[in-house]
Amino acid sequence: MEKRKPSLTEVAEAAGVSKMTASRVLRNSGRFSEETRARVLKEAARLNYVPNRLAAAFGSETASTLVGVLVPRLSGGLFGQVVEAIDATLTRLGYQTMIGTYENRPEQEEAWLRSVLAWRPAGLILTGRAHSDGTMAMLKAATLPLVEIWDLNTRPMDISVGINHFDCGYEMGRLFLSRGRRRIGYAGADLAAPGLGRARLEGFEQALRTSGADPVAPEILDDRPSFYQGYYGAQNLLSRHPELDAVYFQNDEMAVGGMAYCQAAGLSVPGDIGIAGWGGMDVATVLERRLSTTNVSTRALGKAAAEALVARIRGDVVQDVREIPSILVPGDTL
Amino acid sequence: MEKRKPSLTEVAEAAGVSKMTASRVLRNSGRFSEETRARVLKEAARLNYVPNRLAAAFGSETASTLVGVLVPRLSGGLFGQVVEAIDATLTRLGYQTMIGTYENRPEQEEAWLRSVLAWRPAGLILTGRAHSDGTMAMLKAATLPLVEIWDLNTRPMDISVGINHFDCGYEMGRLFLSRGRRRIGYAGADLAAPGLGRARLEGFEQALRTSGADPVAPEILDDRPSFYQGYYGAQNLLSRHPELDAVYFQNDEMAVGGMAYCQAAGLSVPGDIGIAGWGGMDVATVLERRLSTTNVSTRALGKAAAEALVARIRGDVVQDVREIPSILVPGDTL
DNA sequence: GTGAAAAATGTTACCGGTAACGCAGTGATG
DNA sequence: CATCACTGCGTTACCGGTAACATTTTTCAC
Numbered sequence: 184m185e186k187r188k189p190s191l192t193e194v195a196e197a198a199g200v201s202k203m204t205a206s207r208v209l210r211n212s213g214r215f216s217e218e219t220r221a222r223v224l225k226e227a228a229r230l231n232y233v234p235n236r237l238a239a240a241f242g243s244e245t246a247s248t249l250v251g252v253l254v255p256r257l258s259g260g261l262f263g264q265v266v267e268a269i270d271a272t273l274t275r276l277g278y279q280t281m282i283g284t285y286e287n288r289p290e291q292e293e294a295w296l297r298s299v300l301a302w303r304p305a306g307l308i309l310t311g312r313a314h315s316d317g318t319m320a321m322l323k324a325a326t327l328p329l330v331e332i333w334d335l336n337t338r339p340m341d342i343s344v345g346i347n348h349f350d351c352g353y354e355m356g357r358l359f360l361s362r363g364r365r366r367i368g369y370a371g372a373d374l375a376a377p378g379l380g381r382a383r384l385e386g387f388e389q390a391l392r393t394s395g396a397d398p399v400a401p402e403i404l405d406d407r408p409s410f411y412q413g414y415y416g417a418q419n420l421l422s423r424h425p426e427l428d429a430v431y432f433q434n435d436e437m438a439v440g441g442m443a444y445c446q447a448a449g450l451s452v453p454g455d456i457g458i459a460g461w462g463g464m465d466v467a468t469v470l471e472r473r474l475s476t477t478n479v480s481t482r483a484l485g486k487a488a489a490e491a492l493v494a495r496i497r498g499d500v501v502q503d504v505r506e507i508p509s510i511l512v513p514g515d516t517l
Numbered sequence: 518m519e520k521r522k523p524s525l526t527e528v529a530e531a532a533g534v535s536k537m538t539a540s541r542v543l544r545n546s547g548r549f550s551e552e553t554r555a556r557v558l559k560e561a562a563r564l565n566y567v568p569n570r571l572a573a574a575f576g577s578e579t580a581s582t583l584v585g586v587l588v589p590r591l592s593g594g595l596f597g598q599v600v601e602a603i604d605a606t607l608t609r610l611g612y613q614t615m616i617g618t619y620e621n622r623p624e625q626e627e628a629w630l631r632s633v634l635a636w637r638p639a640g641l642i643l644t645g646r647a648h649s650d651g652t653m654a655m656l657k658a659a660t661l662p663l664v665e666i667w668d669l670n671t672r673p674m675d676i677s678v679g680i681n682h683f684d685c686g687y688e689m690g691r692l693f694l695s696r697g698r699r700r701i702g703y704a705g706a707d708l709a710a711p712g713l714g715r716a717r718l719e720g721f722e723q724a725l726r727t728s729g730a731d732p733v734a735p736e737i738l739d740d741r742p743s744f745y746q747g748y749y750g751a752q753n754l755l756s757r758h759p760e761l762d763a764v765y766f767q768n769d770e771m772a773v774g775g776m777a778y779c780q781a782a783g784l785s786v787p788g789d790i791g792i793a794g795w796g797g798m799d800v801a802t803v804l805e806r807r808l809s810t811t812n813v814s815t816r817a818l819g820k821a822a823a824e825a826l827v828a829r830i831r832g833d834v835v836q837d838v839r840e841i842p843s844i845l846v847p848g849d850t851l
Numbered sequence: 852g853t854g855a856a857a858a859a860t861g862t863t864a865c866c867g868g869t870a871a872c873g874c875a876g877t878g879a880t881g
Numbered sequence: 882c883a884t885c886a887c888t889g890c891g892t893t894a895c896c897g898g899t900a901a902c903a904t905t906t907t908t909c910a911c
Contacts, residue, residue, distance in 0.1 A: 190867060201891050206869065214889055236635040238867035241571040242896055246869065257601055259799065263592030267618055274617075279632060282616040283608075284601055298613060301570040410803045436800075443803035465593070466770075466800060469744045469777035524897060535861050540899065548858055572897035576866055580899065 189230040197226040209234065236279070240303060248278045250492065251299040252308045255287045255379065259409055260434060261462055261481045262310070265332070268485025269308060276493045278305070286407075287373060289315035296321050306492045311379050312336040312343070328495040332488045333379060335506050342495060344488040344505045349386035351477045354511045355431060355459055356390025358475065362517045364429035364457050367391060369401040370416030370441065371433035372408040380433070383461065387431055399424050408433045410466075413440025421448070421456075429457035429517065435464035435476055442470065442516070457517040463510075475514030483507055523564040531560040543568065570613070574637060584612045584826065585633040586642045589621045589713065593743055594768060595796055595815045596644070599666070602819025603642060610827045612639070620741075621707060623649035630655050640826045645713050646670040646677070662829040666822045667713060669840050676829060678822040678839045683720035685811045688845045689765060689793055690724025692809065696851045698763035698791050701725060703735040704750030704775065705767035706742040714767070717795065721765055733758050742767045744800075747774025755782070755790075763791035763851065769798035769810055776804065776850070791851040797844075809848030817841050 195205035200219060207213040208223040215223075226232075240247040250273055254262040270280050281299055285291035293315055299307070300321060306328035314322070322329060328341060335345035359367055369384055384401060391398045402420040404412050413432055417440070421427060432438040438460025442452055450456050452472070460467065463478030484507045494501045529539035534553060541547040542557040549557075560566075574581040584607055588596040604614050615633055619625035627649055633641070634655060640662035648656070656663060662675060669679035693701055703718055718735060725732045736754040738746050747766055751774070755761060766772040772794025776786055784790050786806070794801065797812030818841045828835045 192867075202867085203869080203892080204890055207890085210869090214887090216889065219889080233631065233635050235575075235637070235867055237571060237575045237637050238896095239869075241569075241575045241866090241898090242868040243870065244896085256597075257591045258595075258597030261592075263590075263597045267591050270616075270618065274629075274632070279615065279636065280617075281613065282604075283614075284604065295608075297567065298608070301567050302613065303569065303571050410799050414803065439800075440803050443805070446805065465744050466773075469748065469774050471777070471780065526897075536897085537862080537899080538860055541860090544899090548860085550859065553859080569897055572866095573899075575868090575896090576898040577900065578866085 188235070189232050191232070191234070194223065194227045194230055194232050197230065198222040244303060245305075247303055247305040249302055249304040250278050250280050250306050250308065251296075251302075251304045252280050252282045253285055253292060253295055253299075254282075254310045256284050256407065257282075259407060259436065261464065261479065264481035265485045265488075268482045269489045270485075272486045272489035273493070276489070278493065287379065289318065293317045293321070300325055306330070306496050308332060308488055308492060312339070328492055330488045330492045330495075332484060334382065335504065337504055339503055342491050342501060342503045342505075344484060344491055344507065346479060346484070346507055346509050348380045348382040349389075351461060351509055351511075352383035352386030352388075352431075353390045354386075355383075355461070355475075355477060356387040358511065358513060358517060359387075359429055359431065359457065359459070360391065360394050360396060362429075362453075362457060364517070365396045366399075366424070366426050366428045367396060368399050368420045368424055368427045368430045369432075370404075370413065370420050370430055370437060371401060372404040372406045372412040372416065372437065373433075380461075383433070399427065408437050410436050410440040410443075413437030414444045415440075417441035417444040418448075421450075427456065429459075432458065432460045434462045435460035435467045435474060436462075438474060438476070438516075439466050439470065442474075453516050459514070459517050463512065470516070472515040473512070475517040476512050478510045478512055480507060480509075522569075523566050525566070525568070528557065528561045528564055528566050531564060532556040578637060579639075581637055581639040582612045583636055583638040584614050584640050584642065584823075585630075585636075585638045586614050586616045587619055587626060587629055587633075588616075588644050590618050590741065591616075593741060593770065595798065595813065598815035599819040599822075602816040603823045604819075606820045606823035607827070610823070612827065621713065623652065627651045627655070634659055640664070640830050642666060642822055642826060646673070662826055664822045664826045664829075666818060668716065669838065671838055673837055676825050676835060676837045676839075678818060678825055678841065680813060680818070680841055680843050682714045682716040683723075685795060685843055685845075686717035686720030686722075686765075687724045688720075689717075689795070689809075689811060690721040692845065692847060692851060693721075693763055693765065693791065693793070694725065694728050694730060696763075696787075696791060698851070699730045700733075700758070700760050700762045701730060702733050702754045702758055702761045702764045703766075704738075704747065704754050704764055704771060705735060706738040706740045706746040706750065706771065707767075714795075717767070733761065742771050744770050744774040744777075747771030748778045749774075751775035751778040752782075755784075761790065763793075766792065766794045768796045769794035769801045769808060770796075772808060772810070772850075773800050773804065776808075787850050793848070793851050797846065804850070806849040807846070809851040810846050812844045812846055814841060814843075 192202045195202035205223050208220050257263050283295040308330045310333050312334050330342045333345050335347050336343035388398050402416050459475035461477045467474040526536045529536040539557050542554050591597045617629040642664045644667050664676045667679050669681050670677035722732050736750050793809035795811050801808040
């Protein structure tokens with residue numbers, strides 16, 4: 184058998200043109216007659232031609248259809264959804280993603296970047312706005328289209344598509360106050376974190392301070408924010424500060440874990456303790472009461488990021504700061 | 518500025534050898550003297566040389582370090598963890614992953630495969646053992662190292678690394694019976710599913726039939742298995758069959774959703790209804806009682822799959838069927 | 852010291868596209 | 882009718898590695 188894939192040259196020969204003309208037709212760039220176009224496309228279809236992306240990307244720096252996407256993790260939280268949306272959009276637009284995770288560790292981000300740049304991608308999507316010196320140096324040297332997602336950055340390196348975490352925290356802080364909460368704690372978890380979404384805590388604390396409700400020292404666990412960390416964080420926090428009447432969790436998974444702790448400890452929610460999360464995650468649908476949280480449209484974020492990147496790659500005009508709105512859900516647990 | 522990346526030729530010139538020799542040293546293949554080796558490596562380091570993977574993969578079909586990985590989804594469930602483990606392992610072994618999702622849809626699997634093959638990967642990791650004709654045709658034509666994960670396939674196309682879902686279901690069925698359950702339902706969800714893990718249901722039903730406990734018609738929702746689908750599935754099932762005394766859910770997320778429904782409906786667990794899930798997911802840690810489930814080591818599965826693939830790529834001997842053990846957790850909800 | 856095998860290194864061609872440039876034909880313009 | 886701009890297509894060179902083969906140098910037995 185050994186039926187090698189047909190190359191552009193074979194398509195061109197079948198259509199009776201040079202391979203350059205065939206290349207032009209298939210990329211729809213440059214000039215060619217309608218008749219030529221029809222012949223080339225017909226032969227390409229007949230031979231079941233599949234372009235060798237490797238050769239294309241290699242041959243011309245500008246012809247790459249590869250995009251690198253880096254997020255802290257894929258399991259748990261919302262990043263899986265974000266990546267799904269990015270991938271779906273980029274696929275639709277004719278790009279191929281290289282997805283990686285870095286567990287919030289700068290050295291892993293750097294290693295990933297080095298490795299992906301060896302594939303000469305057309306653009307990158309990174310998470311957060313804090314990067315190590317090594318990462319910054321490589322990004323500068325590469326001068327690639329780049330979208331930073333998640334934390335909105337009003338002075339992005341290139342493009343930022345994100346959420347205003349500060350405002351999320353601030354609004355939630357106001358809600359805590361309006362529900363009469365005054366002795367308030369915060370529980371988060373951030374594996375070796377340079378602080379993704381840390382702005383949420385800052386916004387929250389600022390809101391509390393406007394009314395003199397001084398927040399207690401936040402409980403930040405050195406792990407990924409998950410159910411168990413929520414349970415454990417609530418336990419730690421409430422042991423240290425039994426006087427608390429409300430806890431704000433870094434996300435809904437932690438909040439659900441926190442509610443489980445309250446239940447186990449015989450504390451009623453929202454009677455004894457008010458609880459809120461963030462993210463509008465599916466898991467909250469299992470609660471008896473509607474969780475107080477902030478809904479985030481991960482799909483919209485991923486889609487917007489992918490579209491912005493492609494526009495930049497293509498040289499179109501792009502808004503370089505794009506905020507994805509989030510919606511406060513007052514809920515019944517606060 | 519415009520400081521282009523140094524190429525192999527520049528490294529070779531700096532070291533005073535031909536680029537072929539430099540190539541041999543850097544890939545550690547072929548012969549070269551210790552002295553030459555030291556010089557080349559020193560110059561490569563000094564110039565901060567990063568090999569152009571694109572050129573390498575393009576230049577020789579056998580030199581690709583690209584691996585395609587396809588799973589149904591990244592968010593929810595266990596696939597995110599599996600992919601994280603695969604990616605970590607492949608990265609450690611010097612490979613680069615191209616990750617995609619297909620939502621259990623054959624046509625998306627096919628489109629992804631076509632697109633990834635255009636990058637001439639060194640190997641593939643696919644999910645499940647049922648593939649469309651078009652997919653099979655492409656796989657046969659490409660003759661690539663291939664690992665099928667998730668469902669153990671005793672007669673794999675190439676290599677299978679998976680879980681014995683039938684046994685998981687069978688053992689769980691025995692547990693249901695040993696706990697005195699006799700009127701038993703099943704709730705699952707599989708988006709346009711060709712039945713990933715469907716063998717679990719078959720094993721379960723077979724176990725029940727050995728004792729004459731005929732299972733009622735399973736409730737299979739046309740969506741991804743998630744909390745809400747568990748809630749909704751339990752509601753459907755228990756409305757149709759109020760006599761049920763136990764429900765087996767496709768996974769832990771659905772089981773947690775099902776427990777939420779029972780609580781809302783005033784049914785006690787395990788008093789009125791026994792409940793079990795599958796997967797050993799984190800979310801179950803928030804339950805008051807320990808969920809009856811089957812623990813699965815997603816990390817071990819991903820690692821084993823990646824290692825098997827690399828061994829096959831390198832031409833080492835590989836066990837072509839590898840079962841990842843799963844552990845029944847009797848729990849307190851049954 | 853010589854010849855042959857082994858080790859170390861070099862040469863050439865090629866992978867499959869794309870950019871840059873060249874050139875013939877065509878129609879408009881003055 | 883000569884000039885020019887534009888259209889449509891071809892030619893050539895090149896991207897940065899690697900395989901295959903050729904050549905030089907070293908090693909070692911006799």
